[in-house]
Amino acid sequence: MHLFDLIGLAVYFVVLILIGYLSSRRIKTSDDFAVAGNRITWPILFATLAASFLGGGASMGRAGKSFTDGYVFMFAACAFPLATVLAGLFIAPKLKRYVGAHTVGDVMAHHYGAPSRLFTGLFSLVYCIGILGAQALAIGTVFNAILGIDVSTGILIGMAVVVLYSTLGGMWAVIQTDVLQFLMLAIFIPITLVIGLQQAGGAEALIARLPDLHFSIMGDYSTGLFVSIFIAYLLGETLVPPYTQRALAAPDSRNAKIGYTVAGLFGFVFYFISATIGLVALVLFPDISPDRAMPELIRSALPIGLTGLVLAALLAVVMSTADSYLNSSAVVFVRDIYQSFIDPSVGDKQRLWIERGVTLVIGVGAVIFALYATSIIDALLLSYALWAPTVLIPFVLAVLLDLNCSRAALWAMLSGAAMTIIWKWGPFELEQLTGLTALIAGVLTNIAIFSVVYLGLRDPFEPPHSPAPTSTPGG
């Protein structure tokens, strides 16, 4: 890499740390640290949400999949932006009723009581740390693929920057760096595509040189496989803690709705760009490993000067996801576990410092896992399969239908988790026998148990478990 590119990259890192330092001066309360004082308007919400959910999977992962399978995987995975648009239209505006809420656990506690909050909090924590560890590994991989330095050094450099600005500036630093990172990825990743397309000989050359199946909606996937991927993306990551936290950080329902919905729409745009980069890489470098499709295009096809900026954009993709999960881990721990079950009388100042301390500890822990114990990250990532079968359904039902039934939520979450674990890791290989994925089996169980317990065993006079939500302007 040219010296000019390295200088550009160094400047980018310095700017991120500077944002963290400047943000630390405006963090005065836990509300500032967790939800940026509930002041982020829709353009900021849109940018920070898009930067958070467009991570390594949506960029390098999507390019790698289209390199091997064509557009089919992108079409199936478009279920995620679709779910985000639906959540933006129907869920996000209603979240602003929960005044003072910071986490999914806060909403669950209102409708279903303390046990559901504890379960949601623990599950959110494991989920966030797992994704954080995976993003730390992805940061190391990007450094390795483009600069050639070893993965461990890449993890240490990238995560040191993320942990520093997240600990100093909390949500304020995270949203400001996310906006910057959004601008980087939304400008330089498409530029990479356009330059790469020219080098490949244009779109007609792409069509002529690649198999027809690479351009078809279903590719060579069976209908069952396509539907399984579609449902996994529709439910697997929907309304997870950092995304919900962003909707809660909006000043009112209108801003939450517009920001969340537009972020979902932008997801379609970015998925198409990433997937097409995979096809361009297949024409230019047919012998590389699919995972290297995007980094290789950046490394080989771009002129000096631009390479450093696009590398920074690719790092921005993963770092902006890592910082969101790091901030959410700390907020979830303090809000749903420490404040709710260990020290309910904790003051606001003390809570802020605990959140900072936990951010630092979890950030360092994720680096250690990524460096020395990737099997722990693999184990934590198993929680990815459990979000939809446990928390998602009771959460959506509570927000949409205003249901209060602690028994139904608890039984639905526990049975959904048990069914998913048995289906996926049990002795009977049920996924192969039935053709149904564990996620679908878990979600169906969750819905069935919730319905049965709610209709048969609920106390019709069960009140909300925390002060009633109030309407906010625009709601």
Next chain:
Amino acid sequence: MHWYELAIYSVSAVSVLTAIAIAVLAYRFFKQ
């Protein structure tokens, strides 16, 4: 221009123009 080329350029342009619009709106927000 081939329709596929037009689609790629259009989507790329949407991404870049969105970023520019957000940059302006974000500047006004953080300036307050």
